[in-house]
Amino acid sequence: MYTLTGLKLKNPAILAAGVLGTSGASLCRVVRVGRAGAVVTKSIGPLPKTGHPNPSMVKLDCGFLNAMGLPNPSYPDFLQELEFAKKNSDAPVIASIFGGTPSEFAEVAEGLLPAKPDAFELNVSCPHAEGYGAAIGSNPCIVEAVTAAVKDVVNVPVWVKLTPNVSDIASIGNAAESGGANAVVAINTVKGMAIDIESGYPVLGNRSGGLSGKAVKPVAVKCIYDLYTALEIPVIGVGGVSSWEDAVEMMMAGAAAVQVGSAVYDRVDIFSEISTGIEAFLKRKGYSDIKKIIGLAHEMV
């Protein structure tokens, strides 16, 4: 057992937001088949949204580009999915939420409380949804206000998910911490674009979107490294993790746990692979506890 902001996890590999998280049944499958230590839902907002037109996700040689556009059924309709996930999974379920203002965030959080999520993750980092996500998450004052507004209405841990598309991610992390965040999650996708040279059309329906997968791992490692230095609260690492080695690297940068998104493309049971890989690594290297490697790179000077 492993504790993260008070939640009990069987292992530190968590399903990232927006991936296989649209339905309760899908979240449960990631726990049952994938052995994820915890699962985060699709980001849920105040109103139903169909998202951007397709293509909404393409595979590149170096990773993936996506612009889903925060499709979600709105919190009243998502309640039944969250309830199903809570009832049928033995791992913590974290509700990812978004809104356009602090009060909208609070409204969505309160609306999902009856399903008893184990924690909330605030999406202030989606790079391709106008008025939401990174539009909010690049302003420290708003990030602090959003965090505080949700903390005010819930009594479970609140994680704040950050965008790397800012000049100083540590200042945004500081704002989340000042607002009362129990952890930060870094990183959401990195702004990106691809163009179909046969026609000149941008490939994504939204024209541009966010880069994830292998290509963003070094960006994530640096963000985690900087946040670990700047903050007291735990940093949860995400971005390009597709093996236990990637997870260990993120932990050495300062991640208390990792999330995995795009890598479910290859296999849903990536979570169990990561957790057994970490166990074997700790044993081989003689580390008595996973805590010994968290932030290790900071000591190596």
Add this chain to the structure above:
Amino acid sequence: MLPLNATITHIIEESPLIRTFFFDHEFGDMEPGQFVMVWVRGVDEVPMGLSGKNSITVQKIGEATSKLFELKEGDSFGLRGPFGKGFTLPAKGEKVLLIAGGVGAVPLLPYAEAACAIGAEANTLIGARSSEYLLFEGRFEALGKVYISTDDGSKGVKGFAVDALRSLNLAAYDRIAVCGPERMMASVFSLLEERKVIEKTEFSLHRYFKCGIGVCGACCIDPSGLRVCKDGPVFSGVQLIGSELGKYSRDASGRRVKI
């Protein structure tokens, strides 16, 4: 994989609202039942079953398919795939029954062709609104026996596919493959369950696809959580017992919509 550029080489008008588009790229290793994502640039990208190694057969229903119908020979669209899991091919000497409703005949045609090439027997039950909407009738006939139902009785049994299915000897078949509108598949599913032959069936499902590559989760079905775009679109009947089939699906926002 970025969409490849597929140029239309030939178009066949199959029925009033259905056209086959042949293109200049061959998916040599496609499994019957797999789909491609068809990108009508500037409009949308939609999943389409392959009707052959180098063709899709499309019913005009929405914005993207309407725009596709405006394209001529020499025009092009984007293509990604083939994706997903197809039908299980029969062994030599086996007997398969294909049950096609409307445009659901699309993935069943390459399946029938592959089955015959292996040395299996492929008979088909085609259901449609009326005789002019029967898809691939002649091509299925060239491969095996064909049974027909039309809603208006203009050809074959008057009624739905399930009505024509009742009179067939299902025990004679080693495999049964089904594709069609959800209500048709749900009624066929019930009959096949009742006749205790669900273990030898496969169904090709359709759900709203967003990413199309098994990552986003928009097309997962209840209560298994299986992804239609990656774990399907073809599922065994056993996988679908007690599922949402025929009850509800989820729209682009993830809201449940009654079938």
